[in-house]
Amino acid sequence: MGASGISIWQLLIVLLIVVLVFGTKRLKSLGGDLGGAIKSFRKGMTEAEKAETELSSIGEEISTSTEEEISTSTEEEISTSTEEEISTSTEEEISTSAEEKISTSAEEKISTSTEEEISTSAEEKISTSAEEEPSSNDEDNQHH
DSSP states (O other), X not given: OOTTSOOHHHHHHHHHHHHHHHOHHHHHHHHHHHHHHHHHHHHHHHHHHHHHHHHHHHHHHHHXXXXXXXXXXXXXXXXXXXXXXXXXXXXXXHHHHHHXXXXXXXXXXXXXXXXXXXXXHHHHHHHHHHHHHHHHHHHHHHHO
């Protein structure tokens, strides 16, 4: 008895009936067609596996290059924005520092020149009044 409960004699009888019905030429061509179909199927499966492998490697290359491009463009954007921020803050600091120095310098000059003017003016008034006093004292002495 066979594996599925059919004996070898039963299989031989079925095979004999098939040969009588279809003939040996027709069975040969059916066998060849069936063999060709199986061969084509295996070839297609092999090609599909190769294509899948190629697509997978292309996908990895694209993923890697995209990550590199994103990383590079992000680094460039960060670098550019950082340079702009540094440049802007440095310009603001320089401007503020220059304004403070100019303001301080101007205040010092104004203060110094005002002190000099006051001192000069006071000296002139003192010397003028000193010159006028003796002459007025002379007049007072002449009247007495």
